[in-house]
Amino acid sequence: MKRKAVLRVTAKMLIPMIMLFALYVQFHGDFGPGGGFQAGVIFASAFILYALLFGVANARRVAPPGFVRASLSFGVLLYAGVGVAGLFLGGNYLDYSVLADDPVHGQHLGIMLIEFGVGTTVASAMITIFLIFAGQDPEIGGGER
Amino acid sequence: MAVTGLAMVRLRNLFAVVMLSGIFSLSAATLYVVLDAVDVAFTEAAVGAGIATVLGIATLAVVRTEMEKVQKRSVVGPLLIVLVTGVALIYGTLDMPHYGDPAAPIHHHVAPRYIEDSGREVGIPNIVTSVLASYRGYDTLGETAVIFTAAVGVMVLLGRGRRRRRQDQREKRREAAE
Numbered sequence: 521m522k523r524k525a526v527l528r529v530t531a532k533m534l535i536p537m538i539m540l541f542a543l544y545v546q547f548h549g550d551f552g553p554g555g556g557f558q559a560g561v562i563f564a565s566a567f568i569l570y571a572l573l574f575g576v577a578n579a580r581r582v583a584p585p586g587f588v589r590a591s592l593s594f595g596v597l598l599y600a601g602v603g604v605a606g607l608f609l610g611g612n613y614l615d616y617s618v619l620a621d622d623p624v625h626g627q628h629l630g631i632m633l634i635e636f637g638v639g640t641t642v643a644s645a646m647i648t649i650f651l652i653f654a655g656q657d658p659e660i661g662g663g664e665r
Numbered sequence: 666m667a668v669t670g671l672a673m674v675r676l677r678n679l680f681a682v683v684m685l686s687g688i689f690s691l692s693a694a695t696l697y698v699v700l701d702a703v704d705v706a707f708t709e710a711a712v713g714a715g716i717a718t719v720l721g722i723a724t725l726a727v728v729r730t731e732m733e734k735v736q737k738r739s740v741v742g743p744l745l746i747v748l749v750t751g752v753a754l755i756y757g758t759l760d761m762p763h764y765g766d767p768a769a770p771i772h773h774h775v776a777p778r779y780i781e782d783s784g785r786e787v788g789i790p791n792i793v794t795s796v797l798a799s800y801r802g803y804d805t806l807g808e809t810a811v812i813f814t815a816a817v818g819v820m821v822l823l824g825r826g827r828r829r830r831r832q833d834q835r836e837k838r839r840e841a842a843e
Contacts, residue, residue: 545707549791549794550789550790550791550794551789551790551791552791553703553704553706553707553791553793554704554707555704555793555794555797555798557708557712557808558704558707558708558711561708561711561712561715561716562711562715564716565711565715565716565719568716568719572719589820592813592816592817593813595809595813596809596810596813599805599806599809600806603802603806614802614803614806616799616802627789627795627799628789630798630799631789631794631795631798631799634798634802634805634806635794635798637809638805638808638809641809641812641813642809642812644816645812645813645815645816646716648816648819648820648824649720649815649816649819650716650719650720650723652819652820652823652824653720653723653724653727653819653823654723654726
């Protein structure tokens, strides 16, 4: 896909909007439909669109495998870590009420953090799986694996 | 949806099957919207119709897109099992309360507490989020762990690890030397 000018230009316009929408879904999940899972998938789809049009090798340069792997684990650790933080602050595991002075604020903070963790893990997992699948094929893989 | 499902079983062109599964997911998402489950519909549209289709196509780029004809074996045994299971499942649904029945057990267990108290206890307008992230936090942690495991599994099975990459480089160097 070296000469698809229309697709490339359209994708370049779409990718920032997809990412912005993912962030909106991520942090607006408290008020409307959405949350970490959906946001992660949408965010990953922006990367996948990029990888489809500009090749996996370029996509790997944008999102280095090491970084994606680190954020893959970071999401789960953040989620579990919020639970452990609750334990240290005198509550039960994953009890967010103790995270702030006001239980409701604590809940808000906890939910925001764990949703962020979920989103990070989901996005990195999708990017990892796609890049590995697409990297099997030398044609999409851009020749370089 | 039934037509899409049947077509998916009958078709031999895997590319068409992947496309049809995307269409299936999209119509499932529409169904969830009709049932007022916007969050589920959102997930179905993003994961089922979006990512799953793209992953399917990526897989097809690696494998062949035409399925080989399988040898026809006797269909009586499998058909019998499917029929019996189907009848048993339908028999099971006869005992279930009607859709939207206010006396159904699901509306009397923890649901009233979520609906009445989550505004005070969690203070988030979207009850789905507060149930998912707060009341059922363990479950969501488990789901995140499942996704993490899936990615790690793909990496282990298909990814090219450090050792393999080093081996490749060594081979390349040897070829260059020769």
